[in-house]
Every structure is written in structure tokens, then in C-alpha cells.
Amino acid sequence: xxxNNHHPxxxxxxxxxxxxxxxxxxFREKGFHQARITDIAQTAGISYGLVYHYFKSKADLFxxxxxxxxxxLFELMEKWDSEAASVEEQLxxxxxxxxxxxxxxxxxxxIFITEIxxxxxxxxxxxxxxxxxxxxxxxxxxxxxxxxxxxxxxxxSRYLTYIFLGAIESFVSAMVLENQPLRSRAQxxxxxxxxLQVFMNGAKPINS
Amino acid sequence: xxxNNHHPxxxxxxxxxxxxxxxxxxFREKGFHQARITDIAQTAGISYGLVYHYFKSKADLFxxxxxxxxxxLFELMEKWDSEAASVEEQLxxxxxxxxxxxxxxxxxxxIFITEIxxxxxxxxxxxxxxxxxxxxxxxxxxxxxxxxxxxxxxxxSRYLTYIFLGAIESFVSAMVLENQPLRSRAQxxxxxxxxLQVFMNGAKPINS
Amino acid sequence: xxxNNHHPxxxxxxxxxxxxxxxxxxFREKGFHQARITDIAQTAGISYGLVYHYFKSKADLFxxxxxxxxxxLFELMEKWDSEAASVEEQLxxxxxxxxxxxxxxxxxxxIFITEIxxxxxxxxxxxxxxxxxxxxxxxxxxxxxxxxxxxxxxxxSRYLTYIFLGAIESFVSAMVLENQPLRSRAQxxxxxxxxLQVFMNGAKPINS
Amino acid sequence: xxxNNHHPxxxxxxxxxxxxxxxxxxFREKGFHQARITDIAQTAGISYGLVYHYFKSKADLFxxxxxxxxxxLFELMEKWDSEAASVEEQLxxxxxxxxxxxxxxxxxxxIFITEIxxxxxxxxxxxxxxxxxxxxxxxxxxxxxxxxxxxxxxxxSRYLTYIFLGAIESFVSAMVLENQPLRSRAQxxxxxxxxLQVFMNGAKPINS
DNA sequence: TATGAATGAGCTTTCATTCAT
DNA sequence: AATGAATGAAAGCTCATTCAT
Numbered sequence: 001x002x003x004n005n006h007h008p009x010x011x012x013x014x015x016x017x018x019x020x021x022x023x024x025x026x027f028r029e030k031g032f033h034q035a036r037i038t039d040i041a042q043t044a045g046i047s048y049g050l051v052y053h054y055f056k057s058k059a060d061l062f063x064x065x066x067x068x069x070x071x072x073l074f075e076l077m078e079k080w081d082s083e084a085a086s087v088e089e090q091l092x093x094x095x096x097x098x099x100x101x102x103x104x105x106x107x108x109x110x111i112f113i114t115e116i117x118x119x120x121x122x123x124x125x126x127x128x129x130x131x132x133x134x135x136x137x138x139x140x141x142x143x144x145x146x147x148x149x150x151x152x153x154x155x156x157s158r159y160l161t162y163i164f165l166g167a168i169e170s171f172v173s174a175m176v177l178e179n180q181p182l183r184s185r186a187q188x189x190x191x192x193x194x195x196l197q198v199f200m201n202g203a204k205p206i207n208s
Numbered sequence: 209x210x211x212n213n214h215h216p217x218x219x220x221x222x223x224x225x226x227x228x229x230x231x232x233x234x235f236r237e238k239g240f241h242q243a244r245i246t247d248i249a250q251t252a253g254i255s256y257g258l259v260y261h262y263f264k265s266k267a268d269l270f271x272x273x274x275x276x277x278x279x280x281l282f283e284l285m286e287k288w289d290s291e292a293a294s295v296e297e298q299l300x301x302x303x304x305x306x307x308x309x310x311x312x313x314x315x316x317x318x319i320f321i322t323e324i325x326x327x328x329x330x331x332x333x334x335x336x337x338x339x340x341x342x343x344x345x346x347x348x349x350x351x352x353x354x355x356x357x358x359x360x361x362x363x364x365s366r367y368l369t370y371i372f373l374g375a376i377e378s379f380v381s382a383m384v385l386e387n388q389p390l391r392s393r394a395q396x397x398x399x400x401x402x403x404l405q406v407f408m409n410g411a412k413p414i415n416s
Numbered sequence: 417x418x419x420n421n422h423h424p425x426x427x428x429x430x431x432x433x434x435x436x437x438x439x440x441x442x443f444r445e446k447g448f449h450q451a452r453i454t455d456i457a458q459t460a461g462i463s464y465g466l467v468y469h470y471f472k473s474k475a476d477l478f479x480x481x482x483x484x485x486x487x488x489l490f491e492l493m494e495k496w497d498s499e500a501a502s503v504e505e506q507l508x509x510x511x512x513x514x515x516x517x518x519x520x521x522x523x524x525x526x527i528f529i530t531e532i533x534x535x536x537x538x539x540x541x542x543x544x545x546x547x548x549x550x551x552x553x554x555x556x557x558x559x560x561x562x563x564x565x566x567x568x569x570x571x572x573s574r575y576l577t578y579i580f581l582g583a584i585e586s587f588v589s590a591m592v593l594e595n596q597p598l599r600s601r602a603q604x605x606x607x608x609x610x611x612l613q614v615f616m617n618g619a620k621p622i623n624s
Numbered sequence: 625x626x627x628n629n630h631h632p633x634x635x636x637x638x639x640x641x642x643x644x645x646x647x648x649x650x651f652r653e654k655g656f657h658q659a660r661i662t663d664i665a666q667t668a669g670i671s672y673g674l675v676y677h678y679f680k681s682k683a684d685l686f687x688x689x690x691x692x693x694x695x696x697l698f699e700l701m702e703k704w705d706s707e708a709a710s711v712e713e714q715l716x717x718x719x720x721x722x723x724x725x726x727x728x729x730x731x732x733x734x735i736f737i738t739e740i741x742x743x744x745x746x747x748x749x750x751x752x753x754x755x756x757x758x759x760x761x762x763x764x765x766x767x768x769x770x771x772x773x774x775x776x777x778x779x780x781s782r783y784l785t786y787i788f789l790g791a792i793e794s795f796v797s798a799m800v801l802e803n804q805p806l807r808s809r810a811q812x813x814x815x816x817x818x819x820l821q822v823f824m825n826g827a828k829p830i831n832s
Numbered sequence: 833t834a835t836g837a838a839t840g841a842g843c844t845t846t847c848a849t850t851c852a853t
Numbered sequence: 854a855a856t857g858a859a860t861g862a863a864a865g866c867t868c869a870t871t872c873a874t
Contacts, residue, residue, distance in 0.1 A: 166378020170370040202410025582794020586786040618826025
């Protein structure tokens with residue numbers, strides 16, 4: 001068999017992927033506005049114009065990247081509605097998702113944090129929509145946690161959401177900043193557990 | 209007496225302040241790269257060219273803003289070296305500084321979070337230097353906390369730093385995002401205490 | 417018999433015609449410079465690259481269209497040299513040619529008017545050559561008319577040419593602009609006669 | 625007196641005029657779409673960016689040019705409503721306006737003819753609006769002429785309009801094409817009278 | 833001090849043309 | 854013959870910075 005011959009339709013997918021990966025890296029390095037199409041094309045090892053053969057604009061390319069991120073995240077969270085996952089399991093799954101993604105695609109996570117999560121005030125309507133949906137879905141977990149008396153009620157559920165996500169983001173940012181790749185599965189475990197413990201302990205009802 | 213005639217040097221200070229305030233607002237609204245000198249001049253109610261009379265470049269103007277932030281922060285932290293402040297007092301002071309600043313100059317805090325703290329990978333050498341100094345100084349508090357057995361030792365001091373700062377940032381971000389001004393001193397107190405409790409509880413040694 | 421199998425050269429002709437027709441329409445709709453090869457290929461229902469299989473460039477394709485126009489026109493006018501056609505007959509034939517062509521290929525006439533006749537200053541040497549030959553040939557008719565005393569001599573023959581062609585063009589332009597197809601043979605007749613009468617009456621020697 | 629010192633506000637007007645003149649020339653030479661801002665800037669003897677200091681876009685610059693044309697034309701035609709000008713006087717005034725303008729600003733007339741009058745199918749809504757208003761206003765003259773029995777009634781008033789304007793345009797085009805400047809007032813008179821005679825004679829009722 | 837005109841490098845996007853399959 | 858991916862040269866527009874007044 002000839003493994004070098006892709007199916008024709010694969011070719012498009014392949015190139016798209018090459019461009020998306022390159023874009024991901026460049027967007028992470030420079031941010032959306034400072035990233036130049038030239039950089040992306042060079043990183044992808046293709047010509048300038050080809051980027052526009054596959055994506056209709058820089059914004060379109062950026063959205064394609066974000067879509068990958070959100071799709072994965074919402075798929076994960078939709079499962080929880082059907083399964084009867086506990087609050088801790090859900091939060092653990094969220095932490096794990098961020099760390100997993102960071103291991104596989106650190107650029108993607110970095111883009112989410114810097115370009116979406118922290119600049120939420122300047123988002124386009126579509127991007128803001130996804131982001132708010134994500135916040136709402138996370139807050140729902142906190143509300144359940146409060147009603148089950150495993151999370152303090154004297155802090156608004158929305159604030160708990162911010163603390164939790166902030167901690168995750170900080171960790172990932174830290175690793176990005178210090179260029180610490182997540183080396184082992186064990187290290188990932190340790191971080192996930194530590195993070196979750198700190199949050200659950202910190203946010204548990206005071207006299208429980 | 210002629211109240212309109214300031215001392216010459218005051219006049220300079222006044223204009224500088226006007227420009228800095230305007231820049232602060234514009235940088236917050238659009239981010240450094242998207243902010244245009246035109247916007248700043250218009251916001252300040254002065255002419256285009258005058259900005260360049262007081263600041264030699266856009267970057268220079270931005271640095272002047274950051275300097276204000278870092279100066280306040282390092283003044284605060286230098287005191288701790290001479291005084292014998294407890295870990296909790298120091299952390300509380302940090303939280304309070306962020307919240308105070310947010311109350312007085314929300315734009316400044318926003319800029320710190322979005323342009324410095326979260327984009328640390330892209331900072332200029334000078335800016336990165338300040339930022340790392342701040343992280344180190346904060347980590348020192350955590351190390352002391354660990355040696356005094358009030359913070360868990362099984363989480364690296366640097367990680368504790370990230371969790372702590374991440375929580376602060378998340379809170380402030382949340383308020384920025386939701387346009388929540390800090391209305392009362394009481395509200396500020398409540399948030400500061402809540403934040404500190406969550407962290408100290410979460411990070412305290414497990415079998416203590 | 418197999419009606420699907422053309423002689424090879426027929427097939428080439430067919431495709432060429434399809435492309436030419438499509439190009440004609442697109443050039444008319446957008447003008448030469450704004451017309452894109454993509455548009456032409458899509459209109460022709462063929463692939464992008466195939467256009468370049470049949471025509472070596474966009475300009476080449478455009479020239480092929482013009483050639484069709486000029487060929488018809490010069491064939492008509494060459495006949496007059498051998499036949500002894502009267503001035504009125506020749507002018508009537510010209511009007512009729514424009515109206516006939518407009519009925520059969522309105523796009524072609526439109527292109528002639530907008531891209532050739534009215535932008536003569538920007539024509540390529542080849543295109544300008546055709547155009548000037550046409551003007552000269554028409555002027556010859558006017559000169560004869562003047563020598564036979566059926567056209568005023570106090571207006572330069574070249575000016576008479578412009579007035580005459582201008583009137584034809586205006587009519588056709590009008591129909592193009594108002595999207596008026598030439599519905600009936602009778603309507604065509606009426607317009608042709610009207611046009612000719614206005615010109616001949618207007619241009620006849622004053623005290624004749 | 626110092627004639628070199630303009631009033632400050634004149635400076636803006638001056639530069640605007642310089643740019644408009646340059647643009648006029650370039651648009652005439654290359655047409656709107658082929659004209660490059662670089663060309664205009666170079667022709668005007670200024671830097672690239674300055675064009676955008678005075679006009680917000682290429683289209684805006686073009687519209688400013690057209691406005692000059694239409695303003696003059698409509699001012700002329702509005703007068704006729706108040707005065708009791710005869711049909712012939714009005715038509716003569718139109719011819720004269722075109723010839724006058726051609727003498728003063730041949731580029732402007734050329735642009736009107738090639739970019740507006742002959743490409744009417746592709747005009748932007750605003751440009752089409754002006755153009756249609758002009759056609760209507762001219763048609764009104766023809767209608768009056770028909771009711772006063774000095775123009776044939778068996779040709780639609782709209783068609784008379786096209787013949788008339790077509791003749792004017794042809795003349796001007798001819799002069800543009802052959803680079804014939806209108807040298808003397810006498811020559812202008814001769815052309816105007818000739819043109820009008822041809823039209824009035826050609827279009828007069830047949831058995832009058 | 834203060835103004836805003838002037839400059840030009842830089843970036844996105846388009847599209848004719850080429851080329852591998 | 855036929856396809857459409859690939860290339861890269863334009864060209865419009867923006868905006869930091871400079872400069873004359």
C-alpha cells in the first residue's frame with residue numbers, strides 16, 4: 001500500500017491543518033492583531049496567497065481556531081447533562097481538559113486565555129457569545145455545589161466561577177510564561193489534584 | 209491672586225496627567241496596539257502633536273503608565289522588608305492594593321492584567337523585568353508561609369503564587385468584565401476577606 | 417449515430433464559444449478590469465484553469481471578443497467598396513448592424529461602446545488601430561455625402577462622423593441602461609428610420 | 625501686501641484643490657478602477673498618506689470630483705425653472721456648459737462621459753441618482769419642445785434626450801480622443817451652433 | 833507650548849497567471 | 854482536456870512619528 005498517497009479530499013484537510021497549526025503558533029506568539037499573514041504563511045511553509053485560498057480572512061482563520069477550542073469544551077460539558085456527574089468530577093474534568101489541551105496544543109490554550117478570556121471586553125459578538133455560554137455553564141456547576149452544601153453560599157456563584165477559572169488560567173499562564181511543558185502524566189495529575197483541592201478546600205462552607 | 213496661573217512646572221505636570229489619564233482609558237478600551245494616538249489626544253482634549261511634546265513615543269507613554277503601577281506596588285512591598293509583617297497581613301495588603309487601585313483607577317488595573325500579566329510572553333525586556341521581580345517578591349511570601357507551616361509544602365511556592373494572583377486577577381477581571389464598580393468600602397472588605405479566606409483555607413497544610 | 421461525439425475540433429470550438437459567451441456577459445456586467453477570471457469560468461460552468469487552456473490571458477480573451485465585433489463590421493463595410501451603395505444605404509446599413517447586433521448580442525455592443533468607443537484614450541495599440549480604421553471608414557461616407565451635396569459642408573466630415581456614431585451609441589446605451597430589449601423587427605425598423613431621418617435632416621445643407 | 629500669505633483656512637482648500645486636480649487628471653487617464661492613489665499623490669506632488677488626510681477614501685475623492693460637476697450642472701438647470709427660457713435657449717445653454725467645462729476642465733468632462741454617462745449600469749446608488757435626475761431634467765425640455773410643436777412627437781421624448789446628449793458627448797469625446805483643445809471662443813461658438821442646428825433641424829416635426 | 837499637516841512603512845486582501853496531477 | 858491548488862505582485866488604507874509654523 002502507498003501511504004504517501006492521500007485521498008484527494010485529505011489534501012485540503014491537510015493543508016488546512018498545516019495553516020491552522022501555523023496560525024495557532026503565530027497568534028500565540030504575537031496576538032491576533034500583531035500577527036501578520038506573512039508570518040503565518042512562512043511558518044506554514046506556504047505562499048502568502050494560499051492562506052486566502054483556504055480562509056477568507058484573518059478573522060475567519062482566527063475563528064476557525066477558536067471553534068476547535070470551543071467545540072471540544074462544549075462537547076465535554078454537554079456530556080454532563082446526560083450523565084449524573086458529581087460537582088467534583090465536573091470540575092476535575094474541566095481542569096483536566098485545560099491541562100490535556102495544554103499538553104497537546106499549548107498555543108491554543110494560550111490564545112484562549114490571552115485573546116478571549118482576558119480581553120472579553122473587546123470581543124466580537126460571536127466570540128463573546130461562546131465565552132458567556134461557557135461562563136454560564138461553569139456557574140451552573142457552582143450553583144449545584146452550593147445547593148449540595150459543598151461550596152460556600154456567602155460568595156456568589158459567579159465569583160466562585162471566576163476564582164476557579166482564574167486559578168486554572170494562572171497555572172496555565174505560568175507554564176506558558178516559564179516555558180514549562182507538561183512532561184509527565186504524573187505531573188499533570190499532581191497539578192490537577194492540587195488545584196482542585198485548593199479550590200474545594202478554600203471554597204467549602206466555613207463551619208463544615 | 210490669579211488662580212489661573214500655575215507655576216510653570218505645575219502646568220507641565222497637569223498636562224502630563226491629563227494625557228496619562230486619557231491614555232490609560234484608551235489603552236484599557238483598545239489595548240496597546242489598537243490604541244491610536246488620535247484617540248488619546250481626543251480623549252485628553254488636546255491636539256495630536258502635543259502628545260509627542262510630553263512623551264517621546266507611544267511606548268514611552270505606556271511605560272509611564274506602567275511605572276505608576278509598579279511604583280505603588282513596590283513601595284508597598286518594600287515596607288514589608290523593614291516591618292515584621294505576617295504572611296497573612298502581606299497577602300491581605302496585596303489584595304487590598306489591587307482592590308484600592310481598582311476603585312481609584314480601574315483602567316490601570318485592567319491594563320496590568322490584560323497587557324502585562326497575561327501577555328507576559330510578549331513583554332519588552334524592561335516590562336518583563338518588573339513583572340518577574342513582582343512574581344519573585346510574591347513568591348517570597350509564599351516561601352515564608354510554607355516555612356511557618358501555614359501553607360502546604362506539597363505545592364511549589366511558585367504555584368501557590370500563581371493560584372493566589374490568579375484569584376485576584378479573576379476577581380478584578382470579573383468586575384471589569386461585568387462593569388461592576390466597587391461601590392462601598394464594606395463591599396471591598398467583604399471581597400478582600402472572602403478572597404483571602406478561600407486562598408488560605410485552600411492552601412493550608414492538609415492535616416493541620 | 418452518436419450525437420455526443422463531436423469531431424475533436426468541434427469540441428474545441430464549442431468550449432471556446434461557451435467561454436467567449438460567458439466572458440462577453442461578464443465583461444459587460446463588470447467592465448474589463450473588474451471582470452475576474454473566476455466569474456467567467458463560473459458563468460461558463462467550467463473550471464478556473466480551463467480558461468487558460470483556451471486563451472492565453474485575460475487580454476487575449478477580450479481581444480477574441482472584439483475581433484468578432486470588428487470582423488462583422490469590416491466585412492459589412494468592405495462590401496460597400498465593391499458595390500455602389502448610396503450614402504443613405506451605407507448609413508442605414510451601419511445603424512441596422514448596430515441594432516441587429518444589439519438584438520443578437522447586446523453584451524457585445526455594450527462592450528464596444530463602454531470599453532472601446534468611450535475609453536479610446538486608454539486603448540492598447542491593436543485596439544486603437546481597429547477603432548481608428550472604423551472611424552476613418554465612416555468618415556469616408558460623410559466625405560462622399562458632402563461631395564454629393566446631401567450633407568452640410570460647413571461641418572467637418574469628422575464631426576459629422578462623431579455626431580452620427582454618437583447618436584447610434586446613445587440609443588443603444590439608452591436601451592442597455594433601461595434594459596429595453598429590442599422586441600420586434602418593427603420596433604427596430606422604426607428606430608433605425610427615426611435615427612437616420614434625424615441625422616440626415618439635421619445634417620443636410622441648410623438652404624437645400 | 626503679501627500675496628504669498630494665505631489665510632490659514634485657505635491652505636486646506638488649496639491642498640484639496642491640488643489633490644482634486646491631480647485626481648481628475650489621473651481618473652481621466654486611467655479610469656476610476658485603474659487609477660492608483662500613488663499616481664494621484666505623485667501627480668499632486670505630495671506624499672501618499674496626505675491624500676487620506678483630505679479624503680477618506682478613493683471613492684470619496686471621486687465623489688468630490690463628481691459633485692463639482694453635478695453642482696454646476698444643476699445650478700444651471702435650476703435657473704430655468706424660475707426664468708422663462710425657451711427650449712432652444714435651454715439646449716444651447718447645455719451645449720455651452722459642456723463646451724465651457726471642457727475648455728476649463730477637460731478631464732472633468734471626460735470623466736463624466738466615460739465613468740458616468742457610459743457606465744451607468746454599474747454606478748453606485750448615489751451616482752445613479754444624480755445621473756437619472758439629470759436625464760429627467762433634460763427630458764422635460766424635450767417634452768416642452770414637443771408640446772410647442774418644435775420637436776417631432778413621433779420620437780419618444782426620452783429618445784430625443786439620448787440623441788441630443790449623445791451628440792454632445794460624441795463631440796466632446798472626439799475632442800478628447802483627438803486631443804483637440806478648444807482654442808478660441810469663436811470655435812466654441814461654431815461648434816455649439818452647429819450641434820444645435822443639426823439637432824433642431826433633425827428633430828423638427830417633419831412637415832413643418 | 834501648541835497645532836495639525838505631512839510622510840511613508842506596513843499590513844490585509846485580491847486576483848491574474850502558472851503548474852502539478 | 855480538465856481541475857483547482859499555489860504563487861506573489863499590486864493596491865487601498867492606517868497610523869506612528871516628524872516637522873514647520
